[in-house]
Amino acid sequence: xxxxxIIFFVLATLAVGGALSLIFQKHPIHSALxxxxxxxxxxxxxxxxxxxxxxxxxxxxxxxxxxxxxxxVIMLLNAGIEEHTNFxxxxxxxxxxxxxxxxxxxxxxxxxxxxxxxxxxxxxNMVSTRDLSTMIFKDFVYPFExxxxxxxxxxxxxxxxxxxETKP
Amino acid sequence: xxxxxxxxxxxxxxxxxxxxxxxxxLTVNAYLTWFERKVVAHIQSRWGPHRVxxxxxLQPMADGLKxxxxxxxxxxxxxxxxYFLAPLLALALALTSIxxxxxxxxxxxxxxxxxxxxxxxxxxxxxxxxxxxxxxxxLGVYGVALAGWSSNSKYPLLGGLRSSAQMxxxxxxxxxxxxxxxxxxxxxxxxxxxxxxxxRYGILGWNIFPQFLGFICFFIAAVAETNRVPFDLxxxxxxxxxxxxxxxxxxKFAMFFIAEYTSMITVSCLCAILFFGGWLSPFxxxxxxxxxxxxxxxxxxxxxxxxxxxxxxxxxxKAILPGIGAVMxxxxxxxxIFPGVNNFIQAPFWLLSKIFVFLFxxxxxxxxxxRLRYDQLMAFGWKMLLPVSIANVVITSFAILRWGAIK
Amino acid sequence: MIPTNYYIVLSAILFxxxxxxxxxxxxxxxxxxxxxxxxxxxxLAFVAFxxxxxxxxxxxxxxxxxxxxxxxxxxxxxxxxxTARNRQxxxxxxxxxxxx
Numbered sequence: 001x002x003x004x005x006i007i008f009f010v011l012a013t014l015a016v017g018g019a020l021s022l023i024f025q026k027h028p029i030h031s032a033l034x035x036x037x038x039x040x041x042x043x044x045x046x047x048x049x050x051x052x053x054x055x056x057x058x059x060x061x062x063x064x065x066x067x068x069x070x071x072x073v074i075m076l077l078n079a080g081i082e083e084h085t086n087f088x089x090x091x092x093x094x095x096x097x098x099x100x101x102x103x104x105x106x107x108x109x110x111x112x113x114x115x116x117x118x119x120x121x122x123x124x125n126m127v128s129t130r131d132l133s134t135m136i137f138k139d140f141v142y143p144f145e146x147x148x149x150x151x152x153x154x155x156x157x158x159x160x161x162x163x164x165e166t167k168p
Numbered sequence: 169x170x171x172x173x174x175x176x177x178x179x180x181x182x183x184x185x186x187x188x189x190x191x192x193x194l195t196v197n198a199y200l201t202w203f204e205r206k207v208v209a210h211i212q213s214r215w216g217p218h219r220v221x222x223x224x225x226l227q228p229m230a231d232g233l234k235x236x237x238x239x240x241x242x243x244x245x246x247x248x249x250x251y252f253l254a255p256l257l258a259l260a261l262a263l264t265s266i267x268x269x270x271x272x273x274x275x276x277x278x279x280x281x282x283x284x285x286x287x288x289x290x291x292x293x294x295x296x297x298x299x300x301x302x303x304x305x306x307l308g309v310y311g312v313a314l315a316g317w318s319s320n321s322k323y324p325l326l327g328g329l330r331s332s333a334q335m336x337x338x339x340x341x342x343x344x345x346x347x348x349x350x351x352x353x354x355x356x357x358x359x360x361x362x363x364x365x366x367x368r369y370g371i372l373g374w375n376i377f378p379q380f381l382g383f384i385c386f387f388i389a390a391v392a393e394t395n396r397v398p399f400d401l402x403x404x405x406x407x408x409x410x411x412x413x414x415x416x417x418x419x420k421f422a423m424f425f426i427a428e429y430t431s432m433i434t435v436s437c438l439c440a441i442l443f444f445g446g447w448l449s450p451f452x453x454x455x456x457x458x459x460x461x462x463x464x465x466x467x468x469x470x471x472x473x474x475x476x477x478x479x480x481x482x483x484x485x486k487a488i489l490p491g492i493g494a495v496m497x498x499x500x501x502x503x504x505i506f507p508g509v510n511n512f513i514q515a516p517f518w519l520l521s522k523i524f525v526f527l528f529x530x531x532x533x534x535x536x537x538x539r540l541r542y543d544q545l546m547a548f549g550w551k552m553l554l555p556v557s558i559a560n561v562v563i564t565s566f567a568i569l570r571w572g573a574i575k
Numbered sequence: 576m577i578p579t580n581y582y583i584v585l586s587a588i589l590f591x592x593x594x595x596x597x598x599x600x601x602x603x604x605x606x607x608x609x610x611x612x613x614x615x616x617x618x619l620a621f622v623a624f625x626x627x628x629x630x631x632x633x634x635x636x637x638x639x640x641x642x643x644x645x646x647x648x649x650x651x652x653x654x655x656x657x658t659a660r661n662r663q664x665x666x667x668x669x670x671x672x673x674x675x
Contacts, residue, residue: 008577012585019592019612028604028665029250029317035608036310038589042615043303045582049626054634056299058618060343061641064306066611066648068313068336073652074604075317075329077659095598103591110583126295127631129356135631136638147642154646161653 008048015041028079032070039063053129177281185289186267193266197429198228204531211535222477222485238418243320246415250318255416255423258311262427265304265434268297270359272447272515277508287516297358298350301438302343305393309335311427312395316412327411330542331395331402337549338392338399344557345385348564349375349442362446371450375443378567381560383443385553390435392549394428396530398537399545436526437519444522447515459510462517463500470496582623589616603655603665607648614644 018038022031039062046055136144173180202217202224209216217224242251272287279285286292294300309332316328350356352375353364367373376383392399403411413424440446451458470493477489503510540548593616596609618637625633659665 002576004577008581012581015585016588016592019589019596022605022608022612023592023596023599027247028602028608029247029314031600031605031608033250033253033314035612038612039615042619045585045619046622048577049582049622051622051626051634051637052296053299054622054637056296056303057638057641059303060299060306061645062611062615064303064309064339065336066645068309068332069648069652070604070608071310071313071317072329072332073656075313075325077604077656077665079602079604079665092599096595099591099595099598102594103587106587106590107584110587111580113580127634128295132631132634135635140635140639143639147639147646150646151642154649158649158653161650162656 004048008045011041011044011048014038015045026081028074029071032067032074035070036063036067039067050126052126053132173281177283181281181283181285182289185285189266189289190263193263193430193433194426196433197426198232200429200433200527201231201425202228203527204534207528207531208535211532222480222482222489226484232422235418235422240417240419243415245320247318247320250314252420254311254315254318255413255420255427257314258308258427259423259430261304261308261311262430262434265301266430266437268294268301268304268358269434269437269441270297270362270446271519272512273359273362274512274515277512292357292359294357296356298346298356298361298438298442301434302339305342305431306339308431309339311424312412315416315424319412319415321415324412324414327402327414331412334399334402334542334545334549335393335395337546338389338553341385341549341553341557342389342393344554344561345382345389346442347557347561348379348382351561351564351568352378358441358446362441362448365445366448366453368452368454370448370452370455371445374445374448374450379443379560379564381556382564383439385557385560386443387439389549389553389557390439391530391533392545394431394435396428396432397534398540401539401542401545432527432530433523436523436530439526440519440522445518446522447519449514449518459507459514460504462510462513463503466496466500466503470494470500579623579627583620586616586620586623589613589619601666601668603658603667603670604652606667607651607655611644611648614640 015038018034018041021034022038025031025034039058043055043058043063046052046058205227206216206224217227220227220230242248267289270286270288270290270292273292275284275286290297312335313328313332316324316326316331319325319328349361353361355361355364361375365373365375391397395403403413413421416424449458473493473496474490475493477485477491477493480486480489503513590613593609593613596612597606600606600609618640621633621637621640623633625631625637655665658670662669664670
């Protein structure tokens, strides 16, 4: 039981616990807080995998901007506890079963593979930001510029959509 | 026992360093409140606290006792989990950001338990130092927003939403204004950024000269980020009762308070490290006679404290103040006698002095400037500060392209 | 060290939990959060494979996924605000008719 393995299991438990809490909490703000816990746990896992820049970006963008947006919308829309509906419990059970089957299928397929994917994780192999940025700006410069355009379109769309209608 | 210590040496040393740093930061926070009250009072031509202990030095202790013993009611209808989580989150994040700051370049000259002890909790080879600080700052919005929302009351909700919107807006300008420094230094690592500012002429190598615009943007954005005057409308007393921490009483309010002052300290550290050379001396390295500056400052200060303490009639004044003064004088003389210690102490001394200067500027602004109205604040952040930060990045990039790395 | 399979199994579990949340939650914002959970699970798989194969493409793609998720969150939440304004409810079961 080496230290990285212990840290992996702690972070994995935190992530799965956060995801379970997302499902079982009744108030959307508690679900949002659980999702933030999942994201921070995943950032820790990225650090364990040696992707330090991605870990920092995950916390800054996902945890510090996207989830803040979610929390703001929940506060502004005054979302309350989910109401009880007459959702058919009978139909829920096959849904649960199918979701488990999907997860099991994906996990089993990958876990059973015995080729190079298995043995290659090495410790302490931090990826330098310099290499990552060289790759973005040399090989992936066209998608990079496209994503900036995408963000511009999204911002404009969000502003236009959320405006209050002005009566003429 | 010995084997256990040596097997987990790194963990034990880190826990000990964290405990020591926490103690130091909390004490500095307490005396920072004293400092702020005294300075603001003197700016306003009055005395500030001067009854509780000589020069009001025991006032933070009295405040701490008050916070511990005051009644801590929980309002009705709050969301209990989030209500208790918010100040905890704010405090934890603020204190975590101090862990990333390096306080000196060299480790201690002797090894404890076989580990080299660096001044600062994280080792100096953390390659994403400043990005981690921004990550913690980004998460700091939650403390405010959740506190405002969970209080189940109008004023905190408004204050919390306004405050968190302000923090998010100025976060952009904050991160962009640092990009110029990162372009010059070529790394996110704080130690490397400081080492990149070394020069034969001392002060001329600091980042403030190429990046003056960046520094202005960074400082203004950081003041807005920490919700201090002139950007503290969401928590000002005359505007929104007390903003997002209206419904929080003794100990939880103290947690928000400590979080705010700790983030002030962190911002001062960052200003000093990124733009003012961190632990580098402003004098050229060849002027080794400047190494006696700590002694020259400490000795008269110690003598004055002794003389001042003897004027008092209370026990604290007569016994403890001269004791503190005597310790300062002995320290000053010890620095002259042991040149090894003197050389080691230079780097932390300069960093702490610069942090102190920035804290003084923060408090000075509090006593002097009026508050910005909320729409003026947001307009300034988006329409003035953000374009100026982006312009700084563009100009710096062109300058580096044209003249190579600046130096 | 830690075999890559562990990360992939964790990613699959998170993805499955995201699907479960998508099926069983009734609040539109919670459903949207389950989509973010699924995206995060996929990001973990990308970074794990990138580390396993010693290529950086996985991490670059994760950055793009994060950016796209941000854009999608912005527009999606704007649509949610509009829907909530028009239907006065955040329950998806009330948004099942084209007529208001």
